[in-house]
Amino acid sequence: MRFSSAPETRSIAIIGMAALFPQARSLQEYWQNIIEQRDCITDVPSTHWDVDDYYDADPNAPDKTYSKRGGFLPTVEFDPLQFGLPPATLEVTDTSQLLGLLVARQLLEDAGYGPDRDFDRSRTAVVLGVTGPQKLSNPLNSRLQYPTWKRVLRASGLDESSIERIITRLQNSYVGWNEDAMPGMLGNVIAGRIANRLNLGGMNCVVDAACASSLGAVKVAISELLEHRCDMIITGGVDTDASIFQYVSFSKTPAFTPGSHPRPFDQEADGMLPGEGIGMLLLKRLADAERDGDRIYAVIRGIGASSDGRHTSIYAPLPSGQASALQRAYEDAGISPATVGLIEAHGTGTPAGDLAEFSALRHVFEQSQSSVQRTALGSVKSQIGHTKSAAGAAGLIKAALALHHKILPPTNNVSKPNPKLDIESSPFYLNTSARPWLRGEHDPPRRAGVSSFGFGGTNFHIVLEEYQAEHHVAYRLQSIHQIIVLHAATPQELLQDCRAHAATLRGADAPQQYHALVQASAQPQIPAQHARLAIVAKGAEQATSLLDTAASLLERESRAAWQHPSGIAYRSASAELGRVVALFPGQGAQYLDMGRHLACNTPELRWPYQYLDALFEQAQMPPLSSIVYPPPVFEQSCRDAQAALLTQTVNAQPAIGALSAGMFRLLQHFGFAPDIVAGHSFGELTALWAANALSDEDFFRLAFTRGRLLTPPEGQEVGGMLAVVGDVEALKQHRLLRDGALIVANDNAPNQIVLAGPHQAIAAAQQTLQSEGYHTTRLPVAAAYHSALVSYADQPFQQALDQITFQRPSLQVYANSSAQPYPSEPDGVREVLKQHMLHPVRFREQIEAIYQNGGRIFVECGPRDILSKLVGTILGERSHITIALNPQHIGDSDQQFRFALAQLIVAGLPLSTNDQYELPLAPPKPPSASRTSILLNGANYLRDETKAMIERALNQPDPVNRSAEQPPPVVTPTEQAPTPAETIMSTSTAPIHPIHVQLDQYQRETERIHEQHLAQYAEISRQIGEVLQQLQQVSVGPQATNQALINALTIALSTLRDQQSALQQSFDRYIESRAEYMRLLLQQAQSVPVSRTAPAPVPALAPAAAPVSAPPPAPVSASVSAPELVPAFVPTPAPVPTPEPTPVQAAAPVPTPSSAPAPEPNALLDRLLRIISDKTGYPLSILEPSMDLESDLGIDSIKRVQILSALLEQHPTQSAPPQEEIAQLRTIEAIAAYTQQWLQGETAMPRTAEPPALAIPQPTLTHSDIKMRTLPPPDALACTLQPGHCCIITSDGTQLTTALADELTSQGWNVVVLDLPHTSLTNRLETNQDVAHYVLYEANEPALQQMLTLIQTRHGPCGAYLHLHPPMPEVQRADDILPEFEQEIVTNVFMIAKHLAEPLTNASQLGRSWFCTITQTDGQCGLGQQRSFPAISGGLVGLTKALNLEWERVFCRSIDLDDQLPTAQQVAYILAELHDTNRLVSEVGYHADQRLTLVSE
Secondary structure, eight states: OOOOOOOGGGOEEEEEEEEEBTTBSSHHHHHHHHHTTOOOEEEOOTTTOOHHHHBOSOTTSTTOBSOOEEEOOOOEEEOGGGGTOOGGGGGGSOHHHHHHHHHHHHHHHHTTOSTTSOOOGGGEEEEEEOOSOOTTHHHHHHHTTHHHHHHHHHHTTBOHHHHHHHHHHHHHTSOOOOTTHHHHHOSHHHHHHHHHHTTOOSOEEEEOBTBTHHHHHHHHHHHHHHTTSOSEEEEEEEEOOOOHHHHHHHHTTTOBOSSSSOOTTBTTOOOBOBBOEEEEEEEEEHHHHHHTTOOOOEEEEEEEEEEOOSOSOSSSOOHHHHHHHHHHHHHHHTOOGGGOOEEEOOOOSOHHHHHHHHHHHHHHHHHTTOOTTOEEEEOTHHHHOBOGGGHHHHHHHHHHHHHHHTEEOOOSSOSSBOGGGOGGGSSEEEOOSOEEOOOOTTSOOOEEEEEEEETTTEEEEEEEEOSOSOOSSOOBOSOOOEEEEEEESSHHHHHHHHHHHHHHTTSTTHHHHHHHHHHHTSSOOOOTTSEEEEEEESSHHHHHHHHHHHHHHHHHOOSSEEEETTTEEEESSOOOOOEEEEEEOOTTOOOTTTTHHHHHHOHHHHHHHHHHHHHHHHTTOOOHHHHHSOOOOSSHHHHHHHHHHHHSHHHHHHHHHHHHHHHHHHHHHTTOOOSEEEESTTHHHHHHHHTTSSOHHHHHHHHHHHHHHTSOOTTOOOOEEEEEESOHHHHHTSGGGTSSSSEEEEEEETTEEEEEEOHHHHHHHHHHHHHTTOEEEEOOOSSOTTSGGGHHHHHHHHHHHHTSOOOOOSSEEEOTTTSSBOOSSHHHHHHHHHTTTTSOBOHHHHHHHHHHTTEEEEEEOSSSSHHHHHHHHHHTTSSOEEEESSOOSSSOHHHHHHHHHHHHHHHTOOOOOOOTTBOOOOOOOOOOOOTTOEEEOSSOOOOHHHHHHHHHHHHSOOOOOBOTTSOOOOOOTTSOOOOHHHHHHOSSSSOOOHHHHHHHHHHHHHHHHHHHHHHHHHHHHHHHHHHHHHHHHHHHSTTOOOHHHHHHHHHHHHHHHHHHHHHHHHHHHHHHHHHHHHHHHHHHHHHSOOOOSOOOOOOOOOOTTSOEEOOOOOOOOOOSSOOOOOOSEEOOOOOOOOOOOOTTOOOOOOOOTTTOOOOOHHHHHHHHHHHHHHHHOOOGGGOOTTOBTTTTTOOOHHHHHHHHHHHHHHSOOSSOOOHHHHTTOOBHHHHHHHHHHHHTTOOSOOSSOOOOOOOOOGGGOOOOOEEEEEEOOOOOOOOOOOTTOEEEEEOOSSHHHHHHHHHHHHTTOOEEEEEOOSTTOOSOOOOOTTSEEEEOOOOSHHHHHHHHHHHHHHHOSEEEEEEEOOOOOOOOSGGGGSOHHHHHHHHHHHHHHHHHHHHHHHHHTTSOOEEEEEEOSBSSTTOSOSSOOOGGGHHHHHHHHHHHHHOTTSEEEEEEEBTTSOHHHHHHHHHHHHTOOOOSOOEEEEETTEEEEEEEO
């Protein structure tokens, strides 16, 4: 191969990525699953196909699949309105197109090119990998098989009537053809729809290269960019097809594993499993991305492609063909494969495929003289399955994220490599765990290769390179353990907080609540006397469990401080803070993969290896990082050999220094600032570095030099070391120490010392001391450190120190040799350190001196907790705290570090939990409230109505008749005669008797009338919805000029409710009469003998639309002829009264078909909106006249013609408007205005037209007078606020707020007072200390939502909301009727209702919850006519009444109080209403001593 560096002008930047893969709804979840090795393979879901129908473990079973496992997309929310897609088109639009839109939008947002950013969309293209027909073609094609079905059914002897019914039922079990079906099933429309809906003007197309389609698309995309045909391009792959068609196709190859999981490159690999997935990348030329300031995940350096040429099989892999693609890629990139650290392989798990791919890789990499087992090899298919045309994108995204995060990602399901690979002697190893991807300062950039191959002998390979060596700002996608801090004045209150937060985290909004808790803990400010508790959790579920555990422990524990190993730290108050000491361990603390998780998550743990790997490589030694984090092995003996290599002094000491320095620097980022530093043996060097006496470079050079110098010379006696536990003071006087052969090298603790000396003396001492009862351990060290036996290293080490520039220490550093602080002068530091090598370590004395100097909090920075235990032994019961950052060599080192941080915060240190490398991810979005939102997975979408139709088609009984030409079956005398019931239901006897046919048709008629009833019921429900909407709009909009209008709307709503009830009662009576008729008919049918005569005509049933009265059916005789029976009753919808028009609206005249005048504008617009709703599926409530038909609603020209035709059918004309003129109209209101003018004979296009105002729907309104009615006092219901919930009161700025809050608090309610923005509240009230008080300063919805979240996080979910409306001044002028400040208050209440809907509804499931608005006008609901009040407060009444109808279980009431009543009396009236048992009254007033409500005459 020829390598010449590719020019920067050919480099392509990946600036955005988005993913939807099995069990991953986002890019973040996809990466999280990869590094956590989540198994995303499951059984096929029922939404896809029925296992009982198609699965057979026998691979040779015809028309069956022998696999039922795979990777399947999770359910995601999709709102067609956001993309302008008519809901009616979704059933005939393949999910690949719908989900493709969703992922493409996420992609642009990930790259920072969301809807709020302007960019040149005309120069943005879409090229995606898509393979084969989309699965929507399967049901559409199945519908067209009816000629075959007919022939089979006809040949089976069924009559034509039965055949037609069966064909209809078969066709009804599939979605139907319409004008949207063809584009809905085309693969290329996946790209086309993205370009259309996102308004992109560059090229759009798809590439089909089978399983290599994704990388084929990337190849085309790169060419478009390099040829400057576009500036930005969306590329990747889409495959959502896990249909039975795909399963049977691969089963017959056969390619599936008969097992439960794919095992790429494993010795047990025996096949692949399919997966669904969508992966997209946003590409730019690198120079453009840098110019535009884009975030760059990785850089594409080269790409290669090839074909296998003539080969034995079209789908068998060919190593030489794949090798060609690899060679071309590295030549294109201008780099050697030897510099590549990661290969994301095609790796399907088929034995032949894995061997062929590995052979090609080995051939290419060995040609470049790559080192043995230098390059990690893996395949994401081991986790998500083979996503076919999206497979290359899945691998490319994984590799780009690996480069971005500096992590070598793992591969699942490898127990042992396939021995045929001989991988141990190759340049590759199988990476089975997530490991930090480390590199030396002078090493080439991190690089990765990605392969993808497809049927037909098509091969692609891409070379990626990291964009930057390390991160200094937020970059991390994966979620990690988070610290949540709680505190309260007393332990009892803290216990209540734990329970309240645990309850909140069990709610439907748990992810949002968890996010809020984490954010609230970012900068904990804890009063010194407060009880405090911290937990370390990953996700809401774990946080809930830990809070439950904490609450249980708080109930039982009486200690002032305790920790729980699951991640809980508690103190009843701040610790007595003395001086903080950082300790650094020495040799013996090391272990393999130490700090692995922490090194994957933070640059500080990777940074030391930039220096150390470079130093090792300069000495022609393997990089230190490869010894600390060695490649995974599959035999214990190999693991033991790796541990022995790390134990060597030359490796162990700098490795410990790397972890210690990294942890210390990371802790500093959280605000840690020690007063004193000290170390044990080698750790003393780290302590000097921590005190800034050594630079980074000098420290790592000394660490490397010290370890190398202490490596014993060959053939020289260097001795050993023996740890002894027992009576140290007696041991120091022991005869073994008198002759000088043995010395105390480490005085560690009152009960532990380490002896050093020649091997023979050490062995003898061990035997003697064990016999005397001492506990001894030979230490695995290379020499007798801190003794004269290592004098061979002392002089060279002193010379090395002379080459170092020391600085004045910024902290006190204690020396091992003297147990005293180092001098402050740099030269003095050097001289003390020169004594370090040969002098004993006086650690016990050192800690005593530090304690005498005020040291109380000891933090061990480095591997294990050896020093922490020694400190605990030295100080005993004296007041102190020891905390180790990495106490265990097993487990998650990142979690351990954050638990240590949590303990320091609980102790009282002023630390932050803000992680500077974690991307500020937005809180999880709650489920959408949009009426058009649906849930999608990989299966195609079906409406509930369609599912019901399919269910009826498949399962509803429907006896069939055989053709008269078919002879009856011969019944032999030995056959048992059928029972009467069997005779009736048999499909193999002679023609059924007319009574039975009549029974069948009567059942069908019942079903038809039932469906008609449902339609009428739905229409009334729709009208109710419109009135509710009008009620809300009138209540808060500019039309709200008087209370009478609101009352009129409320009465109209009541009228519709009455009509709905009457219709239901009518239908119930009809069902009762049908049941009686059916009973009599069945009695007659069972008594009729089988007849072979032709059926008599069946009398027609009365149509459901017209009322029919008839006497009950007479008793049925046993005659053979069928009686003429009609139902006793057929329902007709209750007539809707035509009300007199109110002054605020006018009835629209209805034109006659041929000569009627043009309709009123509002009436025509209303009809147009209804037609659009019917044709597109959009709910009528979301359609607005100003909406653009194409960009907002996605209505194309075909659908536009259909809509206009339907409108003109209601308004016939001599000729239709010109289509070319209609095509120029963009909005609904423009089409309505133009049609209006056309019907009036004005054919010119309207130039400017104000949208016609919508009138309130007339059929639902009547005019009634309103009067007041006196009510009896309310009954009292014994109810209270649900435990763990709070009551939110919005203050009115008067003493009523204080009095009400105090009274409710005295009754045990958890009350929170909220002041709305200053508006009319001129003074803030002071509430007692038992009542929490919050002030909302900004009048906008985000601020209000954040405030409500904060309140509910601290005080529990809302179980009651009471709005106290400020007393309003009397209206003096016309301008005062709609004061702006009151509009603002009412608007806030509406928004509060929106955001409290869920907690109040949830609370109502446990008992009573409340939503009440309290005004202070005249106590007569504003109708006292003594004074004039602003009208907009009437909106509160309308809102409360509307919510009373919508929230069936929430107690909603509007209370109007006479503002002349004493405050105590007002409070008493409010409390009485809160406990009222009557749920039918929704508006109450108190005037003088009267309780009033409004009624209509």
